[in-house]
Structures are given as structure tokens and as C-alpha cells.
Amino acid sequence: MVGNRSRRTEIDEREFHAWLARTFPSGHGGLLPLGDDAAALRPPPGRVAVLTTDALVEGTHFLRRSPPARVGAAAAAVNLSDLAAKGATPAALLFALVIPPGTPRAWAEAVSRGGERLAARYRAHLVGGDTKPGPVRAVVGLALGWGRPNRLAPRSGARAGDLLATTGVVGRGGLAAAHLRAKGRPARHVLCELLDVRPRLVEGRALARWATAMLDTSDGVADACRLLAQASGVHVVVEERRLPLAPGLAALARTPADRRALAFFGGDYELLLALRPRDFPRAERAVRARGGRLTRIGRIEAGRGAWLESNGRTIPMPPAGWQPFERTSGRSR
Amino acid sequence: MVGNRSRRTEIDEREFHAWLARTFPSGHGGLLPLGDDAAALRPPPGRVAVLTTDALVEGTHFLRRSPPARVGAAAAAVNLSDLAAKGATPAALLFALVIPPGTPRAWAEAVSRGGERLAARYRAHLVGGDTKPGPVRAVVGLALGWGRPNRLAPRSGARAGDLLATTGVVGRGGLAAAHLRAKGRPARHVLCELLDVRPRLVEGRALARWATAMLDTSDGVADACRLLAQASGVHVVVEERRLPLAPGLAALARTPADRRALAFFGGDYELLLALRPRDFPRAERAVRARGGRLTRIGRIEAGRGAWLESNGRTIPMPPAGWQPFERTSGRSR
The missing domain is CATH 3.30.1330.10 (PurM-like, N-terminal domain)
Known part of the structure; x- marks a missing residue:
């Protein structure tokens, strides 16, 4: 080295x-x-x-x-x-x-x-x-x-009929970044929050048994869905009403577009996975028994691409972007 | 990722x-x-x-x-x-x-x-x-x-009584850097030469059987000797006359100091190792059989530090420094 x-x-x-x-x-x-x-x-x-x-x-x-x-x-x-x-x-x-x-x-x-x-x-x-x-x-x-060689949950493993689930909450990264933008110049505690990533290792080990495909949401749920859809050659639908939003996120967002921008901003580092519907209850219990949280947020269908189901309409998944310091300064301080 | x-x-x-x-x-x-x-x-x-x-x-x-x-x-x-x-x-x-x-x-x-x-x-x-x-x-x-778990040749494994040996030649990196400096601005073929690192994998696998300690000479032989002496808590002596200098190096150097600066400049990426004297002949044959070269260049004694034996005198190992672009330009081009 x-x-x-x-x-x-x-x-x-x-x-x-x-x-x-x-x-x-x-x-x-x-x-x-x-x-x-x-x-x-x-x-x-x-x-x-x-x-x-x-x-x-x-x-x-x-x-x-x-x-x-x-x-x-x-x-x-x-x-x-x-x-x-x-x-x-x-x-x-x-x-x-x-x-x-x-x-x-x-x-x-x-x-x-x-x-x-x-x-x-x-x-x-x-x-x-x-x-x-x-x-x-x-x-x-x-x-x-x-x-484990047969439990690597490759991104390419999702199949039509699977459910889509996530650990933890959605939008924690977006919420931290919003605080940062609101202050103009990031305060020390906000920087710390942005850097406070908790890897879902306990959950990941438990879920690998059932996950047909799994990846982390480093760039947010929307982005992870696009990657999953592409790697598995499937149609991924997120049901917006099911999203377990980070506490305080809904209160901060004035419009649905605001809410989505925060939710899908990225930096969440949760696990997104596809699994068979019959396995969901056991997977959910296993994660809960380990102090975690698993939420069904959508489904996998035949087709292509990542989609968002909102108030009965299906729209293309909005873009995501994780660039916490871009808007406050072009230079590092 | x-x-x-x-x-x-x-x-x-x-x-x-x-x-x-x-x-x-x-x-x-x-x-x-x-x-x-x-x-x-x-x-x-x-x-x-x-x-x-x-x-x-x-x-x-x-x-x-x-x-x-x-x-x-x-x-x-x-x-x-x-x-x-x-x-x-x-x-x-x-x-x-x-x-x-x-x-x-x-x-x-x-x-x-x-x-x-x-x-x-x-x-x-x-x-x-x-x-x-x-x-x-x-x-x-x-x-x-x-x-192999028992053949990892840790840097800390050299013992008094071992021989010191190197694969290949010494000073290839220094020679390439000298060409670079002579031209003021590095020519394309010299850059290529500096980047032409050939990892001694075949030699390493063969030598791990006998090496009590082994490391690569990424920063040159002198530097590797210092690291070996420190990690093993031994006195490392390089016998200067035994060094297999890169072809053309001796002709380029006007003084012994010049020769050392080139030889110990770094960027050689050969293997330096300590081994029992009785194992040297077999190790040398094994490397030669694989198209390589192994040269005894010194010995390990009880004590501390890295030393150079030159014309009957023992002097501290000269410094080494691998910084090919520092002298030609402070900026990248």
C-alpha cells in the first residue's frame, strides 16, 4: 500500500x-x-x-x-x-x-x-x-x-410480481440539505447531520435471505428505482402515499413537487429491495426484531423504467440530485 | 460502489x-x-x-x-x-x-x-x-x-543472518526521471516509460516460499531498506558493489553521489526481500527459471537502521525521493 x-x-x-x-x-x-x-x-x-x-x-x-x-x-x-x-x-x-x-x-x-x-x-x-x-x-x-454466495441480491434479480420495500425513512438526506440551504452557509451541526450515515448492515444481512434484488439509496429512492429497473429489465412503481417520509419533511414542503424534491434528493443510505409478496411479512418482522423498519413502497411489474403512482396517476419518476454544497458555494470553505 | x-x-x-x-x-x-x-x-x-x-x-x-x-x-x-x-x-x-x-x-x-x-x-x-x-x-x-496464510512474508519477519536480495535491476525509475529532467519538459515516450510498471507477480509467488520479509521498491531500494529495518527491528546493510544497476545508469552518473541519487530515486517496483543464506541458491534458480533475476545485494544483522557499504566504509543509507514532476513544473500540464 x-x-x-x-x-x-x-x-x-x-x-x-x-x-x-x-x-x-x-x-x-x-x-x-x-x-x-x-x-x-x-x-x-x-x-x-x-x-x-x-x-x-x-x-x-x-x-x-x-x-x-x-x-x-x-x-x-x-x-x-x-x-x-x-x-x-x-x-x-x-x-x-x-x-x-x-x-x-x-x-x-x-x-x-x-x-x-x-x-x-x-x-x-x-x-x-x-x-x-x-x-x-x-x-x-x-x-x-x-x-453468502447465493444471497448477494444482485440488482438484476427483481422480477414482475415482486414487492418493492425500503428500510428506514425516505428523505433524511434531503431534509438535512434543506436546513443547509436555508442557512445559506452550513452550520456545524448540519454538516454533521449530512455526514451521519448509518449503514443498514443488520437489516441487510437479515434481508438478503428474501431480497431478489437489493441496493442502497445513496442517491435517493428515485434514483435507486431507476437503477433497479434498468439492471433487472423491469417496470418499477413507487406508490407515493406509502413512502415513510422523514419526520418533519411533510411540514417543510409547501407543494407536492417540494415534497418530492426533498424525498428523492438522496443521501439517505437506506436499503431498497424487491422481494416476493409472500416473504414480506417475515422480512418485515425480522427487520423489526432487529430494531429496524421495513416499509412496502411499491411493486415490480413487467415493462421498463421507474414510475411514481400519485393520486391515481402514474408519472415518470422525478429526477434526483445529491449535491449538498453546489447551491451554497462553488468553492470549498 | x-x-x-x-x-x-x-x-x-x-x-x-x-x-x-x-x-x-x-x-x-x-x-x-x-x-x-x-x-x-x-x-x-x-x-x-x-x-x-x-x-x-x-x-x-x-x-x-x-x-x-x-x-x-x-x-x-x-x-x-x-x-x-x-x-x-x-x-x-x-x-x-x-x-x-x-x-x-x-x-x-x-x-x-x-x-x-x-x-x-x-x-x-x-x-x-x-x-x-x-x-x-x-x-x-x-x-x-x-x-497463502503462512507465506505472506511480513515486513517484520527479517532476522539477523538473513541475506538481502532484489529482483530485476536497481534505478530504472531514476533513469527514466533523469531523461525527463534532461528534456525540461517530459517527452511522451519518457512519460510512458515512467508509467511502465511491471509487477513482479511471478517472482513474488515463487519467492514467498523462502522470503522471511518482502516488500516492493516503489520508493526505491534505499527507502525499502529503511522500512524493512524499522519493521523487523534489524540492521540492514546494502553492499553497493553488488547492486544490479539499470543498464545505462552508470554511464549517466558522473560521481558516486550521482549514481546513488539515480539508483535510489524510486519508482523501481521490484521486490526486496530477506531470506536465509541456504535458501538463496534455490530462490535464485526459481526466479531465473521464470525468466526473472534475483541478486544478493546485502545482509541483515543485529542492530538498527539501514546502511550502505561502499569501498569498505559503512555510511547511512542516502535519502530517496520519488517526485518525477516536481522539478520540471509545480503545475500539472
């Missing part, structure tokens, strides 16, 4: 590695000390490796003044959310940090601590880190989990 | 995913179609997952006009080089691309093709891709391989 060093950043990669190795004791399932060329993990019997990468970039997903521990936690969480969507159990997290000259080492340390703390909540650990010089800060996360 | 979309880049992540899925047929060992939330791979019996990440950033490791297929190949190769150092067999490659607004889609496609082509040479394949907006281009690679 050691790459090309630069003198242009105040964080020396070697010192950072040494700090990582001191701070995060190995033996968390890793077979090599942290800071080696690679991390090594033993697969549990009968499981398959599930692998994902997702990055948070300064100016797009966080600001320079965002609390770095929260940025690290969010970078870990968005990767674990992808593992959740495949019903996998997380095992290991790696961070590749892109760091501009003059960045204090405390930033990289706090990002790493935040990532480790979040991962540890789900019994996964930071097993590797890397730094590169670059013009803005970025945290590229990489997560390895272990899944 | 699907993250937060941006309208600010001309590459739409969804279109890029669709292109990836069309271009790189699944079934290359992957259990999920390319473009799903994660990639899934089945571990071979008795093997452990070996995981690494390494990034190439525009302005540091390549220029805007660097041939993108070469950039992709290099991004794949530097990650596979880390797997080689752990004796692992590569299985899967993922790319997270950071892309500034206005970047032509052809760039991302060529990077991906270049990465896949290089990985395929070693029977690994591109199984996932992701794009994020950002101010400069960057290719974050992530590689998964399968290793």
Missing part, C-alpha cells in the same frame, strides 16, 4: 503509517501488521469476498471545516452501506487519503480515528492506510466484507 | 457504469455484474484475501497529457506490485476515478481499458468502477488477491 511519497505534504506517509500502526493495534482479524504492503484476511468458511470502494471529496461531500472524525466516519459508512446492500458482514476498511500541502497531521489522524470508530461498531476495522498529495482533501474508502 | 452523483462532470457515473458493464463482460471470476453496489469473489480453498490500495494523482504521478491507457495500466500495476510483495495471486481490480469538470469520457474509458488490459495479463480483471468529481484527475486503484 505504500506508494510514492511526496515532500509537498506536511504529513509524511511513513510517519502516518507508524502512527496508524501504533494507534490501531493489529490482530483485529488482520494477518499482517498495519503498514505492510497489503492487508490480509482469512475468509470464513463458505463465504465470498464482497468488495467496494467509495470516496468523499472536499467541496462535494464535505467542507474543509467539516469535523474530520465525522468525515472519516461517513467515509467508512458509505462503504459499509454498499456491503449492507449485498447482505455482507464487514471485515476490513482501508483509507487512501488525498492531502493538500499544509494539511495538519491531526486531520488525517482524526479521519482515521473516525473511520475506525464507525467500523468497529460493526466489528470491522481499519487495516490499512495510504496518503497521496493532491489539491483538495479526499477520503477514498475501500471495504471488504464476507457474503 | 455507486456514490454521490454530480452534474459537474461530463462523465455521468451511470453511463460510465453502463459502459464498463458492456465493455468488460462479467463472469471473470466475479459473482455480481459489474456496476452492482459491490463486487463479489469466491476465495480459492485455503487462501486468504490480500487487499491493497494505491493511487496515481495528476501532477504527481502523471500529467494531463499522459496517455490515459498507460495511466490506467500503471494504476493497476502499482497495486498488483503490492500483491506481488505478499506472494499473492491477483484476482480483482477496482478503479475509483476522480474527474474534473469537462473531462472527456474517452479519458475514463481509456484508463479503464488500460487497467483491465494490464490486469488481464496476470489473469485478474476489472470488476468495479466508480467516478467522483474533483479538481484534478486521479486514479485510485484497489486490488484483491489470494495468498
Whole structure:
């Protein structure tokens, strides 16, 4: 994992590695000390490796003044959310940090601590880190989990006759972004809220048993429906009245269009899945037994595309867009 | 793997995913179609997952006009080089691309093709891709391989009495960088040469049997010796006269200091290893039988630090620095 060093950043990669190795004791399932060329993990019997990468970039997903521990936690969480969507159990997290000259080492340390703390909540650990010089800060996360080979719930698995369901509530990301826009300049607690992603790992593992297709709603329910429709070659219908809107969302929206813009804005990181109608009651109970929530929000039919059923009319799914800082500033602060 | 979309880049992540899925047929060992939330791979019996990440950033490791297929190949190769150092067999490659607004889609496609082509040479394949907006281009690679649990050659495994050996030649990166500096502005063929990393996977697999510790020389032999000395808590001595210098290097260097600067510059991506003296002849034959080269370059003693033995004197290992574009320009071109 050691790459090309630069003198242009105040964080020396070697010192950072040494700090990582001191701070995060190995033996968390890793077979090599942290800071080696690679991390090594033993697969549990009968499981398959599930692998994902997702990055948070300064100016797009966080600001320079965002609390770095929260940025690290969010970078870990968005990767674990992808593992959740495949019903996998997380095992290991790696961070590749892109760091501009003059960045204090405390930033990289706090990002790493935040990532480790979040991962540890789900019994996964930071097993590797890397730094590169670059013009803005970025945290590229990489997560390895272990899944069951026949329960990976591929996006392409939805079939006509399935129900459509979601965990949690819809529009949490949109609501946070609305607060941010209302203030002109994002307040610290709003930034924290935007970065507060809770990966649905417990729910994902339970649901993989029944899900014919599953994915996370990182870009919102509408967008996830489009992806599901495309990958499975089906017609996805969301019944608007069934949507479990985030508390406070309905009160904030003056028109149905407002409500949709908030609901479908993105950044929810819930799980969207298709499943057989006969399996829904058991799936719902299983999620509820684990402290979660599963709501039927629509259905899968033969055909193509993603659609919204609202007051008896079926309209094309409205667009979604997750760009929290675009409207407040073109530059990172 | 699907993250937060941006309208600010001309590459739409969804279109890029669709292109990836069309271009790189699944079934290359992957259990999920390319473009799903994660990639899934089945571990071979008795093997452990070996995981690494390494990034190439525009302005540091390549220029805007660097041939993108070469950039992709290099991004794949530097990650596979880390797997080689752990004796692992590569299985899967993922790319997270950071892309500034206005970047032509052809760039991302060529990077991906270049990465896949290089990985395929070693029977690994591109199984996932992701794009994020950002101010400069960057290719974050992530590689998964399968290793043998008791043959991971941790950096911490070198012991007093071991020999020190390297594959290939020393100073190939320094030589390429010298050509680059001589021209003021790097010529296309020199950029290609700098990006021409050949991961020593065949050698790594063979050597893992005997190596007590192994790492790649991404930042040069001197730097790798320092890392080895630190991780193993030993005294590493390089015997300068034994160094297998890259052809043409000696002719270019006017002084011993010049020669060292070139030799230890970095970007070699060979394997440096410690092994028992009695194992060296067999290890050397095994590498030669596979078309490679293994040279004894020093020894491991009790003590601390990395040292150079030159004309009967023992001096501290000179510094190394791999920063090919720093001296020609502060900005990327």
C-alpha cells in the first residue's frame, strides 16, 4: 500500500503509517501488521469476498471545516452501506487519503480515528492506510466484507410480481440539505447531520435471505428505482402515499413537487429491495426484531423504467440530485 | 460502489457504469455484474484475501497529457506490485476515478481499458468502477488477491543472518526521471516509460516460499531498506558493489553521489526481500527459471537502521525521493 511519497505534504506517509500502526493495534482479524504492503484476511468458511470502494471529496461531500472524525466516519459508512446492500458482514476498511500541502497531521489522524470508530461498531476495522498529495482533501474508502454466495441480491434479480420495500425513512438526506440551504452557509451541526450515515448492515444481512434484488439509496429512492429497473429489465412503481417520509419533511414542503424534491434528493443510505409478496411479512418482522423498519413502497411489474403512482396517476419518476454544497458555494470553505 | 452523483462532470457515473458493464463482460471470476453496489469473489480453498490500495494523482504521478491507457495500466500495476510483495495471486481490480469538470469520457474509458488490459495479463480483471468529481484527475486503484496464510512474508519477519536480495535491476525509475529532467519538459515516450510498471507477480509467488520479509521498491531500494529495518527491528546493510544497476545508469552518473541519487530515486517496483543464506541458491534458480533475476545485494544483522557499504566504509543509507514532476513544473500540464 505504500506508494510514492511526496515532500509537498506536511504529513509524511511513513510517519502516518507508524502512527496508524501504533494507534490501531493489529490482530483485529488482520494477518499482517498495519503498514505492510497489503492487508490480509482469512475468509470464513463458505463465504465470498464482497468488495467496494467509495470516496468523499472536499467541496462535494464535505467542507474543509467539516469535523474530520465525522468525515472519516461517513467515509467508512458509505462503504459499509454498499456491503449492507449485498447482505455482507464487514471485515476490513482501508483509507487512501488525498492531502493538500499544509494539511495538519491531526486531520488525517482524526479521519482515521473516525473511520475506525464507525467500523468497529460493526466489528470491522481499519487495516490499512495510504496518503497521496493532491489539491483538495479526499477520503477514498475501500471495504471488504464476507457474503453468502447465493444471497448477494444482485440488482438484476427483481422480477414482475415482486414487492418493492425500503428500510428506514425516505428523505433524511434531503431534509438535512434543506436546513443547509436555508442557512445559506452550513452550520456545524448540519454538516454533521449530512455526514451521519448509518449503514443498514443488520437489516441487510437479515434481508438478503428474501431480497431478489437489493441496493442502497445513496442517491435517493428515485434514483435507486431507476437503477433497479434498468439492471433487472423491469417496470418499477413507487406508490407515493406509502413512502415513510422523514419526520418533519411533510411540514417543510409547501407543494407536492417540494415534497418530492426533498424525498428523492438522496443521501439517505437506506436499503431498497424487491422481494416476493409472500416473504414480506417475515422480512418485515425480522427487520423489526432487529430494531429496524421495513416499509412496502411499491411493486415490480413487467415493462421498463421507474414510475411514481400519485393520486391515481402514474408519472415518470422525478429526477434526483445529491449535491449538498453546489447551491451554497462553488468553492470549498 | 455507486456514490454521490454530480452534474459537474461530463462523465455521468451511470453511463460510465453502463459502459464498463458492456465493455468488460462479467463472469471473470466475479459473482455480481459489474456496476452492482459491490463486487463479489469466491476465495480459492485455503487462501486468504490480500487487499491493497494505491493511487496515481495528476501532477504527481502523471500529467494531463499522459496517455490515459498507460495511466490506467500503471494504476493497476502499482497495486498488483503490492500483491506481488505478499506472494499473492491477483484476482480483482477496482478503479475509483476522480474527474474534473469537462473531462472527456474517452479519458475514463481509456484508463479503464488500460487497467483491465494490464490486469488481464496476470489473469485478474476489472470488476468495479466508480467516478467522483474533483479538481484534478486521479486514479485510485484497489486490488484483491489470494495468498497463502503462512507465506505472506511480513515486513517484520527479517532476522539477523538473513541475506538481502532484489529482483530485476536497481534505478530504472531514476533513469527514466533523469531523461525527463534532461528534456525540461517530459517527452511522451519518457512519460510512458515512467508509467511502465511491471509487477513482479511471478517472482513474488515463487519467492514467498523462502522470503522471511518482502516488500516492493516503489520508493526505491534505499527507502525499502529503511522500512524493512524499522519493521523487523534489524540492521540492514546494502553492499553497493553488488547492486544490479539499470543498464545505462552508470554511464549517466558522473560521481558516486550521482549514481546513488539515480539508483535510489524510486519508482523501481521490484521486490526486496530477506531470506536465509541456504535458501538463496534455490530462490535464485526459481526466479531465473521464470525468466526473472534475483541478486544478493546485502545482509541483515543485529542492530538498527539501514546502511550502505561502499569501498569498505559503512555510511547511512542516502535519502530517496520519488517526485518525477516536481522539478520540471509545480503545475500539472
